[in-house]
Amino acid sequence: MKFEVTILGSSSATPIFNRNPSSQVLNINEKFLMIDCGEGTQQQMLRFGIKYHKIDHIFISHLHGDHFFGLIGLLSSMHLNGRSKTLYLFGPPELQEILDLQFKHSNTILKFPIDFFATQVNQAEIILETNDFFVETFVLNHRIPCTGFKFLQKLKLRKIRKEMVNELEIPASYYPLLKRVIDFVDKEGKTHKAFDLTADPDVPRAYAYCSDTVADGSYIQHLKDVDTLYHESTFMHDMQDRAKETFHTTSLEAAQIANDMNVSKLLIGHFSARYRDLTPLLLEARSVFEETFLANEGETFMI
Amino acid sequence: MKFEVTILGSSSATPIFNRNPSSQVLNINEKFLMIDCGEGTQQQMLRFGIKYHKIDHIFISHLHGDHFFGLIGLLSSMHLNGRSKTLYLFGPPELQEILDLQFKHSNTILKFPIDFFATQVNQAEIILETNDFFVETFVLNHRIPCTGFKFLQKLKLRKIRKEMVNELEIPASYYPLLKRVIDFVDKEGKTHKAFDLTADPDVPRAYAYCSDTVADGSYIQHLKDVDTLYHESTFMHDMQDRAKETFHTTSLEAAQIANDMNVSKLLIGHFSARYRDLTPLLLEARSVFEETFLANEGETFMI
Numbered sequence: 001m002k003f004e005v006t007i008l009g010s011s012s013a014t015p016i017f018n019r020n021p022s023s024q025v026l027n028i029n030e031k032f033l034m035i036d037c038g039e040g041t042q043q044q045m046l047r048f049g050i051k052y053h054k055i056d057h058i059f060i061s062h063l064h065g066d067h068f069f070g071l072i073g074l075l076s077s078m079h080l081n082g083r084s085k086t087l088y089l090f091g092p093p094e095l096q097e098i099l100d101l102q103f104k105h106s107n108t109i110l111k112f113p114i115d116f117f118a119t120q121v122n123q124a125e126i127i128l129e130t131n132d133f134f135v136e137t138f139v140l141n142h143r144i145p146c147t148g149f150k151f152l153q154k155l156k157l158r159k160i161r162k163e164m165v166n167e168l169e170i171p172a173s174y175y176p177l178l179k180r181v182i183d184f185v186d187k188e189g190k191t192h193k194a195f196d197l198t199a200d201p202d203v204p205r206a207y208a209y210c211s212d213t214v215a216d217g218s219y220i221q222h223l224k225d226v227d228t229l230y231h232e233s234t235f236m237h238d239m240q241d242r243a244k245e246t247f248h249t250t251s252l253e254a255a256q257i258a259n260d261m262n263v264s265k266l267l268i269g270h271f272s273a274r275y276r277d278l279t280p281l282l283l284e285a286r287s288v289f290e291e292t293f294l295a296n297e298g299e300t301f302m303i
Numbered sequence: 304m305k306f307e308v309t310i311l312g313s314s315s316a317t318p319i320f321n322r323n324p325s326s327q328v329l330n331i332n333e334k335f336l337m338i339d340c341g342e343g344t345q346q347q348m349l350r351f352g353i354k355y356h357k358i359d360h361i362f363i364s365h366l367h368g369d370h371f372f373g374l375i376g377l378l379s380s381m382h383l384n385g386r387s388k389t390l391y392l393f394g395p396p397e398l399q400e401i402l403d404l405q406f407k408h409s410n411t412i413l414k415f416p417i418d419f420f421a422t423q424v425n426q427a428e429i430i431l432e433t434n435d436f437f438v439e440t441f442v443l444n445h446r447i448p449c450t451g452f453k454f455l456q457k458l459k460l461r462k463i464r465k466e467m468v469n470e471l472e473i474p475a476s477y478y479p480l481l482k483r484v485i486d487f488v489d490k491e492g493k494t495h496k497a498f499d500l501t502a503d504p505d506v507p508r509a510y511a512y513c514s515d516t517v518a519d520g521s522y523i524q525h526l527k528d529v530d531t532l533y534h535e536s537t538f539m540h541d542m543q544d545r546a547k548e549t550f551h552t553t554s555l556e557a558a559q560i561a562n563d564m565n566v567s568k569l570l571i572g573h574f575s576a577r578y579r580d581l582t583p584l585l586l587e588a589r590s591v592f593e594e595t596f597l598a599n600e601g602e603t604f605m606i
Contacts, residue, residue: 073342076316101400102401
């Protein structure tokens with residue numbers, strides 16, 4: 001099952017050095033989910049060939065502008081492009097008020113419904129469940145309320161061992177039972193263990209998005225089962241004091257979390273405007289956690 | 304005196320084909336004034352080397368997103384870049400409410416004051432006067448209240464004819480009087496006409512920005528003294544019905560206005576997403592008014 005993330009923006013606070021503010025698009029089995037939507041995200045979508053109509057879910061971590069100022073423009077463009085299907089929007093409660101006010105003063109009545117889910121700022125929760133995955137929030141520690149998001153594939157049923165079921169001439173109509181580990185009894189009355197006729201399902205994978213936060217360990221319990229971790233990494237570790245003061249994380253701290261939580265891959269982003277060249281941030285993180293990558297715009301990472 | 308306009312965006316409604324929504328920067332004698340501020344304007348400023356701190360005045364024509372969704376981001380970036388001097392903002396009254404709400408929910412207390420001037424939606428007025436120029440609004444006819452802006456240089460004092468005043472050994476302290484046409488009497492009691500000792504000042508130039516509007520002639524009285532006219536030109540003339548329906552102007556209509564008002568130069572912009580190639584719009588306008596130019600991003604036009 002496809003599970004990958006494409007980076008649309010990796011700049012903190014202000015756009016600079018051709019880096020745009022935060023936004024990513026997850027593709028989970030051809031469902032496209034957007035995480036954060038800084039200014040210029042719709043321009044980035046055009047640049048990287050991501051169609052507006054593919055996005056049905058948008059998750060906003062918090063109400064600092066570099067994480068949501070592109071949302072109103074994207075919604076407006078969806079409207080002007082004739083969208084009619086529902087858009088599922090998840091974010092802090094105040095987001096609705098901000099959108100409503102702007103649509104009111106531009107006299108815009110959207111051609112499509114927005115189903116808005118106000119995220120809780122004080123506790124983790126499951127905010128979406130589909131056939132294929134869950135989305136959970138968890139609480140980060142930033143200057144204003146901020147949530148992280150975790151995207152977890154569901155455990156699938158066991159897989160049919162084609163060659164064995166063919167040999168036993170088990171009818172296809174029985175496969176769903178086998179997948180649920182219900183044994184098969186043949187014409188001679190002999191029982192064949194469903195467990196032997198099936199194989200383990202793929203291990204569910206998980207992606208976590210740690211938006212702006214100080215690296216205080218309060219949220220790492222939520223990263224236990226994570227394969228690919230995106231973690232903000234605004235500063236290098238020589239700026240640790242500044243990071244704490246502004247409720248941000250250093251590259252080294254992000255790598256320590258990745259290492260402690262034993263993830264497979266770490267993506268770092270949300271880079272401060274002070275770094276034109278990002279190589280030092282990458283090398284600092286890799287000194288602790290080898291499988292670190294820069295969340296560069298336009299790049300797609302398999303999860 | 305320098306008087307020129309740089310185009311930052313020329314797309315209507317949605318960004319497309321690398322065209323960004325409306326924004327322009329006027330340079331009047333090294334004062335930089337921004338007109339409209341669609342999403343991504345701050346990215347365009349970076350691209351074309353226009354520094355945030357140079358902008359002290361921003362004029363917003365109306366509250367459709369393609370004309371102001373970039374404003375909140377630009378103001379935030381000015382804040383994060385440590386701006387302390389006042390920013391003079393002119394726009395529809397509701398703009399203040401929209402900005403205030405977003406700053407409130409992001410817990411942002413701007414490091415610089417915004418002096419907000421609410422434009423009137425029903426009548427023309429002078430909204431700014433400096434030593435060098437006036438800015439006037441005039442009422443356009445769009446789906447929501449919308450103003451045009453006219454930037455008029457002031458008539459300067461007469462210019463000293465250096466070779467003549469040197470010959471007569473007139474002290475420099477007397478120049479301001481000559482400029483005000485006060486005659487000079489020399490030691491022998493002979494009167495020298497100030498008018499002869501000075502030359503005509505430069506003819507004041509004017510730039511008008513006609514944002515979204517139907518071309519109904521209601522505002523052309525304000526374009527009489529205009530040298531360079533920017534006029535929206537969303538559609539080609541075969542779409543005139545659609546233009547009227549959406550309160551927009553065709554390329555041909557914009558050219559007719561330029562021709563009727565006898566301006567020197569017409570800039571057309573705010574192009575519909577249906578036109579990838581803009582040449583047909585340009586040719587259509589030039590069939591009526593030769594001195595028409597596409598308001599292409601990054602181009603600077605002398606006024």
